[in-house]
Amino acid sequence: MPLRDRRSVAVFLALAFTLAWLVALPLWFGDGLATPWFPLVAVAVMTTPAIAALVVVFFVERPQHKARTLGLWPLTPARRMFGYAALGIVVPIALVLVALPVGALFGVYPADFVNFSAFRQLLDARAAGADELPISPGALVALQLATLPLAAFVNLLPALGEELGWRGWLLPKLMPLGALPAILISGVVWGAWHAPLILLGYNYPAAAGWLGMTSMIVMCTLVGAVFGWLRLRSGSVWPAALAHAAFNGAAGTFLLFAQAGAPIDTTQATILGWSGWIVPLVLVVVLVATGQFADAGALPRPGPTRTSDAQQ
Template sequence: MTLSTGSPPLANRRRGLFVFLAVAYIGMWAAMSPLLASGYRRGDAREETGALEQVCIAAAMLAPALAAILVVRCVERGGRVRDTLALRWTKPWGRAARACLTAFVVPAGLTTAALVIGTFAGRYPFGGVHWNGLGAWAAGAVLNMLVSLPLFFGEELGWQGYLFPRLARDGGRRRLIRAYVVTGAAFALWHLPTLLMGGQYPGRPWYVSVPAMLVSCVLILPVFTWLRLRSGSVVPAVIGHAFVSSVSVGMVKEFADPQATLDPLHMGMAGWPGWTVTGVFVAFLTLTGRLQPSFYTARAISRPRRSANYEPTTGE
């Protein structure tokens, strides 16, 4: 399993990391500047985003991808953008379909487990399952997720396509751990403007929301990386991220008592129930070696070629 193609000089890689982070962060703050200037603040987890908020969020989400493309083409000059950022489909197509399904099923299972834990702990106001409208709600949630996928490519081409592979390149176990932690922290702190406005944790001060976001991102990032490693493509990581940020949030609202106050810090994937189930799953991935690129390289080498188009380095 190869994380990227080409090997730009060390000086170019270091310069590229700096430029990537600078452009991604500046892009985020610039995109959010209209909301920051207007004094916008999200006060309730059920509050819907307005047109201006949606435009600003969409622009911000494109910043990491633009930063990654800029670095690959103009700073590192190490190969084609599509190959370097793993913007490709897993082959054969059956494996691609399974990889995408896994990227959907795993976050759904983690979210369900988090809601169950929150309910039994008395922190999630479970309101029951409304079976009559469940199918329509699920179809609408998945459709909205699919429509928003291009925006999540904007994020994951940066974090999984560029940053994590650069930090983990040619490193041993300690460097790999550092790559997971640093990428997760960079991913979390990139959200700082939205955290200051109560985006992910409405009603919470920054000194609560920022550490909470750090925990959430450092824990969930290995799940997205696992989806990317096992498939050799950034696409499953995009799907997993889109599910966590859209359908998972919708599940918290859908199954809650409609009159109850929702506190993301105590429910769903962004709160301690989600940290618990994600931490257990990441521990499983770690203990079984599935967070190491070498795990997939060994499996690919031992798997016989099944066709002329089969690429042994693209998945599990």
């Protein structure tokens, strides 16, 4: 990797990690995840990789084609781009959902796929004192599943805040190291970047900090490989952003199928835990074995930097 690119990566990582900690810092001096405005802080943290990428592109590298460098443009060939965008919606939802029966099979996810007892309990708590629900919990579960693809569009902008940095800018910048090293490094970095929230108990509330961080890094590396495949094959950041948005939207579905009153250890169950990593791992192995990461020809070449920068 040229010295110029190493400098850009260092600036990007320093900005992305520092900004994430600065934005999350009020949680550490306040009530942590119990803070009422935690959702706003979490969304703000998600913007920090995009801010870091924009700073590097506009003030450090200054390429001629900035949108192309970030993977925002062009959206051609349209058939390929929209095909991978559709996969970006379907594949993450499938990975999140299939993790649940796999976890149940290994005995680490307390499932209730018939009566939806945990979901019923949640509905009863919310409807306390109100009229009976007009439709059954089973019908509500089906409705929730049917609307999951819409989450890819509802969550798109926050997800783009991350993907513009991780897969939009960083992954192509690491490609001179080789596709697989680039995928692995970007995945590990993505997982480690979550530290300000994970160490407060986000995603892994019952786990020690080191275990939560280790689990998050492994999960992000596997899932990030799928997002990276979408980025490389489509030549665009949009399929990866849709995948990230769909993934986030589907993440809470484990509550629909759980047993009432049974604790869920997310280091073992759901897509966050080891049983949920089995299917993504198999998928990534298949992608590697079939050469899906070997040909990055779909990835647009970044535009040349300004002459004065290229000579530095």
